[in-house]
Amino acid sequence: MRIVVLVKQVPDTADVRRLDVNNGLLDRDAGEPIVDEINERALEVALRYKDEHKAAEVVVLSMGPENAIKSIRKALSMGADSGVHVVDESLAGADALLTSLAISRALEQTRFDLVIAGNESTDGNGGIVPAMLSERLGVPLLGFLANVEITEAQVSGERQGDDGTVNVHAGLPAIMTVTERFDYARFPNFKGIMTAKRKPVETVTLAELGLDAAEVSSLDRTEVISTAERPARAAGTKIEDDGNAAATLVEFLATNRLV
Amino acid sequence: MAHILVLAEISRHGHVADSARGLLALASRLGDPIAVVATREPLADDLIARLGSLGATQVYQAQSEQADTALVAPQVEALAAAVATLNPAAVLLSHSFDGREAAARLAVRTGSGVLVDAIDVRTEDGRIIASGSVYGGNYLVDSTTTGMPIITVRPGAIDESAPAASAQVISETVTVDAAKAGMIDSYNDAPEVSVRPELLGAKKVVSGGRGFGSKENFAMVEELADALGAAVGASRAAVDAGYSPQTTQVGQTGVSVSPDLYIALGISGAIQHRAGMQTAKTIVAINKDADAPIFDVADFGIVGDVFTIVPQLIETIKSRSA
Numbered sequence: 223m224r225i226v227v228l229v230k231q232v233p234d235t236a237d238v239r240r241l242d243v244n245n246g247l248l249d250r251d252a253g254e255p256i257v258d259e260i261n262e263r264a265l266e267v268a269l270r271y272k273d274e275h276k277a278a279e280v281v282v283l284s285m286g287p288e289n290a291i292k293s294i295r296k297a298l299s300m301g302a303d304s305g306v307h308v309v310d311e312s313l314a315g316a317d318a319l320l321t322s323l324a325i326s327r328a329l330e331q332t333r334f335d336l337v338i339a340g341n342e343s344t345d346g347n348g349g350i351v352p353a354m355l356s357e358r359l360g361v362p363l364l365g366f367l368a369n370v371e372i373t374e375a376q377v378s379g380e381r382q383g384d385d386g387t388v389n390v391h392a393g394l395p396a397i398m399t400v401t402e403r404f405d406y407a408r409f410p411n412f413k414g415i416m417t418a419k420r421k422p423v424e425t426v427t428l429a430e431l432g433l434d435a436a437e438v439s440s441l442d443r444t445e446v447i448s449t450a451e452r453p454a455r456a457a458g459t460k461i462e463d464d465g466n467a468a469a470t471l472v473e474f475l476a477t478n479r480l481v
Numbered sequence: 482m483a484h485i486l487v488l489a490e491i492s493r494h495g496h497v498a499d500s501a502r503g504l505l506a507l508a509s510r511l512g513d514p515i516a517v518v519a520t521r522e523p524l525a526d527d528l529i530a531r532l533g534s535l536g537a538t539q540v541y542q543a544q545s546e547q548a549d550t551a552l553v554a555p556q557v558e559a560l561a562a563a564v565a566t567l568n569p570a571a572v573l574l575s576h577s578f579d580g581r582e583a584a585a586r587l588a589v590r591t592g593s594g595v596l597v598d599a600i601d602v603r604t605e606d607g608r609i610i611a612s613g614s615v616y617g618g619n620y621l622v623d624s625t626t627t628g629m630p631i632i633t634v635r636p637g638a639i640d641e642s643a644p645a646a647s648a649q650v651i652s653e654t655v656t657v658d659a660a661k662a663g664m665i666d667s668y669n670d671a672p673e674v675s676v677r678p679e680l681l682g683a684k685k686v687v688s689g690g691r692g693f694g695s696k697e698n699f700a701m702v703e704e705l706a707d708a709l710g711a712a713v714g715a716s717r718a719a720v721d722a723g724y725s726p727q728t729t730q731v732g733q734t735g736v737s738v739s740p741d742l743y744i745a746l747g748i749s750g751a752i753q754h755r756a757g758m759q760t761a762k763t764i765v766a767i768n769k770d771a772d773a774p775i776f777d778v779a780d781f782g783i784v785g786d787v788f789t790i791v792p793q794l795i796e797t798i799k800s801r802s803a
Contacts, residue, residue: 235733235753241620259734318595319588344733345616348597350633353553353585362663364552366578378666381552384577385492386670390552392663402734403727442628444594447610450621455759455778460771463785468793471765472801474781478763480685480742481709481798 246446260340262407299410299418322354327431362392368403483512483570500575503639505536519555521548536643554662558655576633594626617756637682688714692747699724732757750775
């Protein structure tokens with residue numbers, strides 16, 4: 223079983239994250255770049271399968287600038303076997319359509335039985351790249367899973383729905399995405415950190431994925447027209463509870479027609 | 482007038498999803514709204530009438546044997562067939578679980594850009610523009626695409642309704658390649674049939690934090706929510722501690738809400754939590770710690786003990802409505 227885990231490097235949500243108001247793109251200098259936590263949960267699913275099935279291979283794949291290697295090494299230190307880094311200057315600011323094209327080519331080259339991704343990133347919140355990959359690669363997607371069972375032949379689990387959940391399955395090869403219902407990931411141990419440095423990471427450019435500039439520029443593109451920073455919220459009334467605070471609050475709510 | 486396609490999601494109990502109203506309202510702003518539905522059996526007359534009453538001038542019903550068994554793929558085939566026939570100016574879907582996967586797969590079929598999680602849509606100089614609220618509402622970003630845009634709309638973001646229409650039906654048959662789709666085995670209905678509003682799109686939300694100390698104590702949050710007719714939310718800390726289900730988590734991870742009223746009880750207001758609620762119209766916070774960051778965004782803050790104040794609130798609100 224060859225499992226590829228998709229990893230995105232994002233600004234830490236515990237820091238103040240900024241957009242460049244001139245082009246609407248992420249200000250990569252604001253916020254510490256880290257592995258998006260949902261991807262660590264995805265990796266944990268793969269590593270648990272590997273714990274039980276020693277022959278399984280876990281590959282982490284990330285598309286991002288040069289420094290995304292940091293996130294790949296982190297995943298390797300947690301227990302992944304090897305990495306693939308898709309990096310190319312013409313991918314800067316890539317939208318989902320282009321991102322999915324590049325990653326789908328990389329997945330075809332890397333080969334996979336199962337691809338595990340997070341349901342959505344904390345910086346884009348689109349949650350659409352895995353479904354685009356499924357369409358491009360012609361393999362089933364089980365998205366937004368709350369739990370999973372992986373066998374040699376198929377993947378099954380409970381998918382979040384808008385009214386309850388749905389039990390779903392798909393034959394391999396397939397793509398699945400995890401939600402926060404999955405467990406937190408393990409921490410890298412000392413041995414993992416030491417061996418991560420020696421694990422192989424392949425770097426691939428768009429040309430190496432067989433994509434030329436003409437094909438890339440022929441895609442429809444999403445364009446940011448304007449980016450405006452919303453004025454910060456100002457604090458309002460703050461009172462100490464002297465025994466009447468509840469009554470004062472209900473008055474406030476009533477005045478504002480909220481009760 | 483330009484055709485605007487809307488994916489109308491139908492629940493397995495045969496109801497039109499709540500998202501359809503807002504999507505059709507936006508579509509009628511941009512052009513001629515057409516509801517696209519994937520279905521196994523021909524749609525019942527009352528369902529077609531319902532879509533018409535929400536503004537659909539046409540209902541494109543794509544019948545598929547696999548409409549109840551294949552995951553999202555029937556909706557993608559329905560939309561792809563409708564796009565090929567009707568040559569729309571835009572396709573609108575809900576930013577729901579099914580909606581965004583259908584949007585993504587359709588985008589690859591048609592080679593279109595996707596504008597995600599829009600809170601508003603407009604036409605300007607002949608271009609269709611979607612507005613999004615990014616990084617927990619810290620930024621408002623307007624975007625467009627070079628071709629036909631596929632737009633997912635945040636659930637609950639649109640209040641308006643389209644003028645009612647009398648929907649004409651277009652019927653088509655589509656086939657799904659089952660080998661390329663996830664398959665549905667069975668459904669698990671939401672465990673409790675709750676009279677409480679859904680968190681996503683709720684007009685009022687009452688959220689509790691780790692300050693409640695136990696699942697039993699957390700019931701107080703639910704009681705206040707019920708007194709106000711509000712949805713129940715929770716901080717990540719409260720969810721991790723097992724006080725409230727993960728589906729109630731409000732924040733950067735979890736659900737982002739934009740209600741008229743958000744009451745944060747015993748929630749300190751870490752940056753990740755604020756990212757999921759700071760666009761609420763009115764924010765109320767109750768916390769023991771006068772320095773809690775939640776007070777920086779609260780319109781009305783009380784420094785005090787939730788165990789004292791919340792029961793008083795419940796009583797006062799109940800006596801008002803009695």
